[in-house]
Amino acid sequence: MRQGYFTGPILGALWLVVIATTIAVTMSFATGAAFRPQVLLSVIWGALAGLAYVRFPARHASARLGVSALLGLTCLTSFGPVLIGSDTTLQAVLVTVVAIAAVMHLSMAEILKELPFGELTRHEYEDAVIRFCTGFGYIFFTAIVVIPFYVMVMTSLKSQQALLQNPLDFSLDLDQGWALFRSYTELFRDFNFGSYLWTSFYVSVLTVFITLAFSIPGAYAVARFRFKGQKAFSRSILLIYMVPMIVLALPIYIAFSLTGLRNSILGIVMIYPVTTIPVALYMLQGYFRGLPTEVEEAGLMDGLSRLAVIWKITLPLSLPALASVSLYVFMIAWNEFLLAFMLLDDPSKFTLTRGVTMLNSSEIPRQHLMAGAVIATIPIMALFLGLERFMTKGLTAGSVKG
Amino acid sequence: MTSATPPTGTGALAKREARLAWTLLAPTIISVSLVVILPLLAIFWISFKPFTLSDLRPPAPVVRESLRGSGDDLRIEYRLRNSSQDIAIDGVTVRDVLPDGVMPLGDIAAPCALTGQELFCDFGTLEGGQRERIRVPVAVDGDPDAFEDLVEGSEPTVTGSGPSVLTNFEFSLENFARVFDGDEFWGVLWVTLFYTVFGTIGALVMGLFAALLLNKSFKGQGFIRGLYLFPYVAPVIAVAFTWVTLFDPFSGSANALLVQMGLSSEPINFFGERPLALIMVTVFEIWRYFPLSFLFILARMQSIDSSMYEAADMDGASPFQKFWLLSIPQLLGILSVLFLLRFIWTFNKFDDIFLLTGGNAGTRTLTVNVYEQAFAVSNIGAGAAVAVVILLCLITFSLVFFKFISREEGL
Numbered sequence: 039m040r041q042g043y044f045t046g047p048i049l050g051a052l053w054l055v056v057i058a059t060t061i062a063v064t065m066s067f068a069t070g071a072a073f074r075p076q077v078l079l080s081v082i083w084g085a086l087a088g089l090a091y092v093r094f095p096a097r098h099a100s101a102r103l104g105v106s107a108l109l110g111l112t113c114l115t116s117f118g119p120v121l122i123g124s125d126t127t128l129q130a131v132l133v134t135v136v137a138i139a140a141v142m143h144l145s146m147a148e149i150l151k152e153l154p155f156g157e158l159t160r161h162e163y164e165d166a167v168i169r170f171c172t173g174f175g176y177i178f179f180t181a182i183v184v185i186p187f188y189v190m191v192m193t194s195l196k197s198q199q200a201l202l203q204n205p206l207d208f209s210l211d212l213d214q215g216w217a218l219f220r221s222y223t224e225l226f227r228d229f230n231f232g233s234y235l236w237t238s239f240y241v242s243v244l245t246v247f248i249t250l251a252f253s254i255p256g257a258y259a260v261a262r263f264r265f266k267g268q269k270a271f272s273r274s275i276l277l278i279y280m281v282p283m284i285v286l287a288l289p290i291y292i293a294f295s296l297t298g299l300r301n302s303i304l305g306i307v308m309i310y311p312v313t314t315i316p317v318a319l320y321m322l323q324g325y326f327r328g329l330p331t332e333v334e335e336a337g338l339m340d341g342l343s344r345l346a347v348i349w350k351i352t353l354p355l356s357l358p359a360l361a362s363v364s365l366y367v368f369m370i371a372w373n374e375f376l377l378a379f380m381l382l383d384d385p386s387k388f389t390l391t392r393g394v395t396m397l398n399s400s401e402i403p404r405q406h407l408m409a410g411a412v413i414a415t416i417p418i419m420a421l422f423l424g425l426e427r428f429m430t431k432g433l434t435a436g437s438v439k440g
Numbered sequence: 441m442t443s444a445t446p447p448t449g450t451g452a453l454a455k456r457e458a459r460l461a462w463t464l465l466a467p468t469i470i471s472v473s474l475v476v477i478l479p480l481l482a483i484f485w486i487s488f489k490p491f492t493l494s495d496l497r498p499p500a501p502v503v504r505e506s507l508r509g510s511g512d513d514l515r516i517e518y519r520l521r522n523s524s525q526d527i528a529i530d531g532v533t534v535r536d537v538l539p540d541g542v543m544p545l546g547d548i549a550a551p552c553a554l555t556g557q558e559l560f561c562d563f564g565t566l567e568g569g570q571r572e573r574i575r576v577p578v579a580v581d582g583d584p585d586a587f588e589d590l591v592e593g594s595e596p597t598v599t600g601s602g603p604s605v606l607t608n609f610e611f612s613l614e615n616f617a618r619v620f621d622g623d624e625f626w627g628v629l630w631v632t633l634f635y636t637v638f639g640t641i642g643a644l645v646m647g648l649f650a651a652l653l654l655n656k657s658f659k660g661q662g663f664i665r666g667l668y669l670f671p672y673v674a675p676v677i678a679v680a681f682t683w684v685t686l687f688d689p690f691s692g693s694a695n696a697l698l699v700q701m702g703l704s705s706e707p708i709n710f711f712g713e714r715p716l717a718l719i720m721v722t723v724f725e726i727w728r729y730f731p732l733s734f735l736f737i738l739a740r741m742q743s744i745d746s747s748m749y750e751a752a753d754m755d756g757a758s759p760f761q762k763f764w765l766l767s768i769p770q771l772l773g774i775l776s777v778l779f780l781l782r783f784i785w786t787f788n789k790f791d792d793i794f795l796l797t798g799g800n801a802g803t804r805t806l807t808v809n810v811y812e813q814a815f816a817v818s819n820i821g822a823g824a825a826v827a828v829v830i831l832l833c834l835i836t837f838s839l840v841f842f843k844f845i846s847r848e849e850g851l
Contacts, residue, residue, distance in 0.1 A: 074700065074701045161758055161759070164758050172653060175650070180667070183667055186683065187674075189685065205691050206697060252471060255464035256464060258464060278476055285483060285831065286475065288486075288810065288814055289479035289482035289486070292486070296496070312474075373676060394675075408685060418673060418675065419674065426662070
């Protein structure tokens with residue numbers, strides 16, 4: 039098993055299947071033309087390439103490059119790793135050929151780095167397998183994350199007919215200029231999305247402030263004071279994590295219906311913070327515990343009251359944690375769907391998530407739904423990418439409600 | 441020589457501290473118990489009651505007032521009816537003050553009486569569907585049309601309330617009988633278990649794989665880490681609808697791709713066929729939550745002491761050996777905590793399945809069943825009964841959870 043002339047072809051064969059599939063899928067999504075990976079041929083070609091890369095060490099780079107170039111050129115016939123449809127443009131064919139050759143050469147050289155032709159040591163063998171898995175992992179995860187978001191954005195820019203004609207064709211007709219964004223303009227003009235955006239925004243911001251106002255004192259008390267029931271309290275915070283929202287939503291729906299709070303922003307603003315207070319409290323008390331008590335004690339000695347200590351010493355010290363918590367709470371409130379869906383029926387009071395749900399009907403074209411999804415995603419993504427460090431910290435610290 | 445004894449009991453300082461602690465905690469405790477504890481009790485209460493969506497509007501007397509007729513026949517008419525067709529309302533009274541300038545003439549029928557300008561009627565019990573009419577003959581000084589608005593503008597006060605299903609003390613096990621009835625319940629339970637177990641394990645394994653990929657520093661590591669978090673951070677409606685669009689049998693790109701690659705001869709209805717839909721929602725769950733496991737596992741990996749790996753290198757351990765014998769034992773703690781947490785949260789998950797399939801095509805989990813029973817079948821009592829079943833399951837899980845987590849986290 040651990041022979042270079044054995045490991046090389048196997049990894050080569052598997053790798054060419056991965057590469058051929060990746061390139062075929064990428065090209066299909068980019069051009070909408072027919073690209074088909076041929077698994078059996080890929081296995082044969084890949085095994086040959088693997089054998090060649092093991093046989094010729096790195097100093098025979100030209101021999102290796104020749105094998106890869108040959109691989110790429112076979113795509114022009116019907117015996118290559120990727121079968122290209124007859125109605126494909128010349129550029130797309132050329133890109134495919136060059137991509138197969140170049141990607142194959144670079145990645146094979148990396149995976150089968152210094153693999154000798156003969157017997158392998160355990161380290162050499164396992165390192166090669168790990169390099170293969172790493173390459174596969176990057177391609178796999180990037181594909182599964184990128185493809186849905188790519189489809190989301192591109193669909194929102196297409197027209198219904200174009201979509202039904204060839205669902206794979208995501209090429210954009212840039213000549214139409216601003217008309218490209220007609221789904222978006224229609225959403226803002228006819229579907230009132232401007233007001234939904236604004237509602238979602240201020241509901242989320244209010245939620246953040248109310249949550250902080252409630253959870254900061256609570257977290258401080260749990261973190262710093264010794265009192266009876268402290269342990270039980272920090273445990274029950276965790277327990278609240280475990281109550282499913284739908285179970286709570288049912289009685290809340292009844293209570294709000296009876297009191298007339300249903301269908302009002304006030305009701306939403308009352309309910310959202312309560313779902314986030316336990317998370318925020320848990321995250322903050324963890325952070326407060328990590329702060330040195332000496333600074334606070336010094337403040338107490340100098341005659342500050344406890345509340346003044348919290349306001350003047352603890353809070354300024356925990357600004358990064360507050361930022362994480364705020365971002366995280368903002369994200370929860372912005373993405374919240376279930377309560378908005380159950381409690382809001384009046385289109386003039388919809389939050390963004392509720393507004394997008396409304397678009398999911400057979401009468402409204404798909405690109406409007408996708409445009410709505412993009413509008414809901416972009417603000418949270420922008421926040422996330424801009425403040426990724428805080429966000430990641432917040433996510434890990436809070437062990438996070440899912 | 442007297443030896444100093446330490447003070448016993450709670451000192452004044454400690455007492456003051458405890459009092460301050462409770463004061464600071466009070467707002468949280470009050471709000472959380474209002475929105476969490478109270479609803480939980482309510483769920484148990486409702487689950488024993490035959491409560492349907494229409495009971496949300498309890499029966500009430502409805503009255504409409506109008507000025508009718510002309511000349512000598514001029515009268516104010518009150519039409520009273522019971523909003524419910526079959527439930528009686530007790531203690532029904534109507535009170536109204538006639539506006540100035542309207543003079544009542546003559547007597548009015550039995551349950552009503554006039555004192556000056558004030559009309560008061562006591563109907564007692566109003567049967568289901570019963571209608572009553574009160575006629576008050578009047579004379580006005582001036583144009584009757586002008587008085588019409590005046591008369592109809594003054595709202596009469598009506599009292600009387602029907603029995604509310606929510607507050608009486610009649611209980612029945614009917615909801616539970618309905619929920620446990622037939623094979624449906626076991627089907628739902630099986631779907632829930634499949635979804636929970638495979639969703640949890642899948643997300644953990646994928647998270648571990650992704651964490652292994654990123655557990656080295658290279659240029660762009662931060663960017664890729666951010667990218668891999670996208671599925672978790674994006675709003676659930678956005679990604680769920682994207683998946684529905686992507687896998688649509690008619691205009692979905694995934695189907696077009698499969699057909700084009702020759703993997704399938706005709707489009708597949710991914711979210712509409714029986715075993716496939718359940719697998720797809722589980723895959724969605726894995727896709728959406730692998731970033732979370734990935735983040736936690738990566739954080740733990742980066743805190744493992746690197747000298748252990750150096751020692752292993754000196755001893756000639758191979759990469760696989762290092763992974764199995766060093767990394768995995770080190771990660772076992774976080775993996776088991778993550779497993780339990782994710783298990784419970786996946787069990788609780790509602791939004792994802794609801795948006796993807798609406799619980800159709802064999803994807804109805806317990807949480808979706810709550811919604812189905814309560815709103816689609818409009819039987820809130822049955823929905824509450826399912827919720828009680830969920831809570832009982834969760835209590836079992838939590839007991840297990842705390843047994844483990846207190847060991848792992850030292851809580």
